[in-house]
Amino acid sequence: xxxxxxxxxxxxxxxxxxxxDEVTEAAxxxxxxxxxAPTQPVRIVLDRAxxxxxxxxxxxxxxxxxxxxxxxxxxxxxxxxINARRESLDDRPAxxxxxxxxRCVVPADxxxxxxxxxxxxxxxxIHGAAAAPIAFAGLYAFWRDPERADDDPARWVLSTTxxxxxxxxxxxxxxxxVPVVLDAAERERWLDPGLTGTAxxxxxxxxxxxxxxxxxxxxxxxxxxxxxxxxxxxx
Numbered sequence: 001x002x003x004x005x006x007x008x009x010x011x012x013x014x015x016x017x018x019x020x021d022e023v024t025e026a027a028x029x030x031x032x033x034x035x036x037a038p039t040q041p042v043r044i045v046l047d048r049a050x051x052x053x054x055x056x057x058x059x060x061x062x063x064x065x066x067x068x069x070x071x072x073x074x075x076x077x078x079x080x081x082i083n084a085r086r087e088s089l090d091d092r093p094a095x096x097x098x099x100x101x102x103r104c105v106v107p108a109d110x111x112x113x114x115x116x117x118x119x120x121x122x123x124x125x126i127h128g129a130a131a132a133p134i135a136f137a138g139l140y141a142f143w144r145d146p147e148r149a150d151d152d153p154a155r156w157v158l159s160t161t162x163x164x165x166x167x168x169x170x171x172x173x174x175x176x177x178v179p180v181v182l183d184a185a186e187r188e189r190w191l192d193p194g195l196t197g198t199a200x201x202x203x204x205x206x207x208x209x210x211x212x213x214x215x216x217x218x219x220x221x222x223x224x225x226x227x228x229x230x231x232x233x234x235x
Contacts, residue, residue, distance in 0.1 A: 001083050002136070002162050002179040004221065005111035006125070006232055007042065008032040009133060014107045015060055017133055018045045018187075026062035034231045037224045038066050038082045044140055044160050046104040049193040056193050067161035068143040069094045075143070078159055084139060086165040086180060086205050090198045095161070098139035099198050103190055105135040105182060106162055110232065112221055113214075115174045123221050124174055125232045126214040128181075135187050137163040137180040137205060163205065171212065181210035
């Protein structure tokens with residue numbers, strides 16, 4: 001699973017890395033963090049279909065981490081949907097529509113996982129082998145807040161979830177689940193608005209083999225209030 005991650009680059013650096021055409025003001029306002037937690041705002045990158053044969057328009061938005069489906073009665077549903085299992089994306093109503101036409105990537109610098117041994121949990125920071133940011137496969141949704149007026153700009157809540165899959169090789173020694181990390185080619189296919197079949201979208205995720213490395217870090221990361229560069233330093 002992925003319950004905490006780091007995303008400490010500025011919006012423009014991410015826009016350059018992911019070939020983004022437009023960065024919203026809300027995305028620029030998201031603060032860099034070494035300890036992103038559920039329900040906090042995160043940046044997502046998505047493609048909107050172009051008009052009259054124009055190429056897709058790539059945008060960066062701010063989204064609440066924890067997907068809130070359109071049919072949800074309140075935001076608390078999102079607490080249970082920070083992750084979406086690849087194996088059930090096409091089965092769960094909460095994810096099926098988004099899989100078809102609301103796919104995104106969540107830029108990150110790495111994520112944290114806790115290895116359980118006996119009664120102890122040891123945190124590790126997992127990140128790309130290169131210096132570039134990594135891209136989690138994600139889904140997004142829009143939810144209409146019924147308590148806000150029709151003219152309230154905050155009436156629509158954009159939320160996101162991170163897709164996970166079974167861990168393999170060394171990462172399986174830390175946890176049985178990992179976020180799906182896409183390379184550049186996989187990212188382009190995942191974001192393609194012309195890809196509307198759920199089976200085709202799922203095939204993009206098959207065979208993904210991210211090149212990740214990891215090291216032990218301080219258990220200070222357990223506390224959400226902790227947020228500084230030392231959290232990702234080897235312990």
